[in-house]
Amino acid sequence: MKAVQYRTVGAAPEVVEVPVPEPGPGQVLLRVTAAGVCHSDIAVMEWPAEALPFPLPLTLGHEGAGTVAALGEGVTAFAVGDAVAVYGPWGCGACAKCAEGKENYCLRAPELGIRPPGLGAPGALAEYLLVDDARHLVPLGGLDPVQAVPLTDAGLTPYHAIKRSLAKLVPGSTAVVIGAGGLGHVAIQLLRALSPARVIALDLGEAKLALAREVGAHETVLSDADAAAKVRALTGGLGAQLVLDFVGAAPTVTTAGAVAAVEADVTIVGLGGGALPVGFGTSAYEVSVSSPYWGSRGELAEVLGLARAGALSVHVETYGIDDAPLAYERLHAGRINGRAVILP
Ligand code: NAD
Ligand code: ZN
Ligand code: ZN
16 A cells, blocks of 8 residues: 655655555454544654664654544454544553543553554655554544534643633733644634634734634734734733644744733644743743643544534545655745645
């Protein structure tokens, strides 16, 4: 089968031939119908060899959807032909966090060498994907896999980041979204569906700001050195109750801190390497800063439920598997609007 692999540190991904895997006991083989391309892969491909926590080659793709092609021994919850989405942050399934469905925070995954598909285990950018356990599958329930596949990360990650702050998003409140890309343009829709907050989106170019408005942002601001002052002005000087930073670089976390209201949540989702100091004279009173990772199994089911209710519309650019390297190149150059989805 064809697979898109990251094979050499610092080099572009390549389309190669690899054997179709066979499901062992408890595992499920999917014929991949759609796989999303996430900016985290770009970050991983920029790490030096000594920082890579897994060996190469690696089949990329941590957003996956497919139809069940074969069942390993003992799997009874699914049947061949079922259409499913894959919950990506695999855990051990048995620790206290996994018991809550929070496999993204599995207490034993590092020690057991368990890694998500596409981020250590062979990923979804291939014709077939081996899923290690049937509990990592969520039925699509009629959703179009191309539209739904980004929801497994570009939907689930902002959903988790927003849900934990909903109590702060009362009527009259403001939420700021920095970076209206794959995750950010879904975050704007989630904020509109789940809260009465006014949404202000920041990005670098007019195409991204236009998409932000199209998907529900009330205001858009160019992300430059004046952005914080503009957001402050739009909020009558008070700032925002929730700031979601989908870039996470030094300049954006500085903006995030500068627009945070008293008692705000500043949530850094992007892997840009920035950090935000908090302290008297440095930040507004009682600001909470956090850096959440992905989301829980239950939250993925909730996000798919929201999509089924018609609340989410992912802006998708599709590519054949041979063009996956081009999709990565375009993502790296900031030229994807919404999410790139590969159809293997
Ligand atoms: P993306 O490239 O689709 O979107 C990023 C957006 O940020 C783009 O629209 C880009 O124009 C914009 N941007 C870049 N620099 C900016 C700046 N200085 N100010 C404002 N906007 C700027 O990427 P994505 O796939 O949506 O991922 C977003 C980030 O989230 C990445 O860093 C990714 O690694 C990270 N991520 C984190 C998690 C997690 O669990 N924490 C999960 C998925 C992705
Ligand atoms: Zn991702
Ligand atoms: Zn666990």
